[in-house]
Every structure is written in C-alpha cells, then in structure tokens.
Amino acid sequence: MRVAINLLTEDPANPSGAHWFWTRVIPEMASRLETGEDLRLVVSPQSKKMHQDYGDNVSYITYPWSNEHRKLRTLSEHLYSPLRLPLGGTDIFSTLMAPVLSPSWSNVVHIKTMHAFTQPESVAPLTRAYRLFSYPRTVQVAEAIIINSRSLRDEINKHLDVEPGKLKMIPEAVDHDLFKPGDAEEARIQVKAYGVTKPFVLFVSSLWPYKNCDGLLRAWASARAALGDKQLVIIGAGRDEKYTDSLPALAAELGIAEDVLFVGGIPLADTVPFYRAADVFVYPSFNETFGLPILEAMACGCPVVTSDVTAMPETAGGAAMLSDPTDPASIAKAMIEAAGPARERLIEDGLRRAGEFTWGACAAKTLDVYREVAERRRNRKK
Structure with missing residues (x-):
C-alpha cells in the first residue's frame, strides 16, 4: 500500500491548523506501518522543510509549488498529478480535492470544513467558487471521505450528494505532550511579556467574522463588572482585514478598550502558558466542524465556555459551559458561571474529556481507512 498525502495546500510562511494536524498524524501513522506499506508526502521545495524526520517508510x-502560489499549486494538483503520481506506483492519493483526472489511483478525501457553503463570507471569492464547483465532483469520485465530527457529516449531507458509506468519521485530537497542566503562577509570569497585567479571560482563534470575537466583546462589556478586575486577552491573527480593524474600534465604543488586550498571532506553543494562566477560555464561534482550541484549553486545565451550535457541544462532550453565540447576554452569563461556581468542575471534566482524544487513535483510524480502500483496489484487480 503506497499512500501519497497531499501537503501542498499549506503556505509554508503561514501554516494553518491543517499543517499541525499532519505534523502530528504522520509520525503516528509512520510508527504503525506494516511491511509493504509506505507514505509519500506530496510537498514543494519550500513545504518539504516543514516535514522532516518521519522515519524510513516516509518519502x-x-x-513545484505549494500554497505560497495558490493558483499554480491548484493547477499542478490537477495537471501534474496524473503524470507524477503513477511514476511511484501510488495506490491512494489522500487529498482535499480530487484531481480532474485520477487514472491509476484511488482518492481518499479529507474534508475539514464546508465554509464555502456555510460561511461563504470567510472564503475569498475565487477560492469559494473553486470549492463550490469541485466538492460535488470530488465526493463522487472519492472512495472514502474522512470527516472529523457528526456536525460536519450533517453539513456535507445537506449540501452534497454523498453515498453514506463513504463518510468515515475520525475525530481529531490534542497534542498532550504540548497541551497539559502546568504551574499557573509560572504561566502568569510568562504571559506578562505580552502585556498581560491582571487575571484574564482568554480567546484564541483566527479573527474571521464567524469566530464571533465582536460578540465576545459585547458579552465582556456586560460581564466585566461581575467578573472583577480582569482583562480580556484576544490571541489570533487577523484573517479578514476589515473585520480585524473593526474590533479595537468596537472595544472603544463599548468603553472596554482599557481592559482588552489584542495580542495578535503567536506560535502555537506560546498559547500554552495563556491557557494555563487564564481564568476562563471563551470560544463563541458561530460555526465549527471540530473546534480544536476547546480541547487544547481543557488539556491545560482551563475551564471552557463555547457555543451550543454545530460541532462545539459534540467536541466539548458536556465538559464546557454552553451559550448562544447570537446572544452576548448568554455568553456573559456563561463566563460568569465558569469563572465562579462551576470553575473547579469544568477543570476536572475538561481534563477528562481532553484525555479521550489522542493523535495515536486518530492516526490508527486513518490508516484503517487507507487499508480498507487499498484492499478494495486489490480485490478489483483479481
């Protein structure tokens, strides 16, 4: 079984959550490969530097390009793949979009979001058009479609015509070597370097409108008196420039600017002391297909408030305070309760819940899907 994994969709200079997913899943899969199985990483010269030392069975x-040149990368996926992948005898191509021509291999598709359908304003017009056109064809030619939640399955079934047996649900996981409890006092010292001067409530996410940071600011304006002398710390890179620029202005308009700290984007590892030191982590998104920061916060011993819609209740598994993301008063009430009477219970329940999600389990189930598809290929050739 020779599996080619498409890693071209990442911009090496601005890696997304999909990059962190693969850097954790690939070594776990590599350690579980059996005789006659190998992984081949489809990379550009730039992205290859991000994927090293996975073992002898990973090549x-x-x-030519990854997502630093999006249009050229997309063309190469469709036009170069039919020429290049057969040279190595590829059995399975693990990818986001199936190439227009797939002459000699089976496609296993990883769908992580349906934002082109559910949150179209978060996707650039050309990219949105490409996905709206390509997803229906991709799910038809794919032999298996890996998804990460029941909520995503429901969205796919709503917008696409998919054979139910193709959908393979494999939850993502949290890196327990990185995200784990630690000394809260030491963490508070570490976050001072970013300008944190008080106890704080934390938000971590890219600043897309659907992440609802503006709703959190409105909730903070309502809750801050009850929460005491605290800061609201916003961590995340601005993905929508107009929206990102509007947030400090909204904080000033609400009269809370002095209590809100916009940190910007930081390396993933640097979020750990923030989770450890925060009084509460709030994730009031309108739409998630998994919501990995929920588990990252829980794994660090931070109580979580999140939304009661899409995949967030599913990921939280009863270990978070849920709120209506459309209602700042609901978010405020949940923050106050999570910072007060429910805090110790949420910490305990969150640690238990996060412990249920491991990259080893995710990798083993992903390999099982590849093996299932490879077995069908062998049977067809008999």
Missing part, C-alpha cells in the same frame, strides 16, 4: 514527491 517525498516534490511538486
């Missing part, structure tokens, strides 16, 4: 297939 590389180099394409």
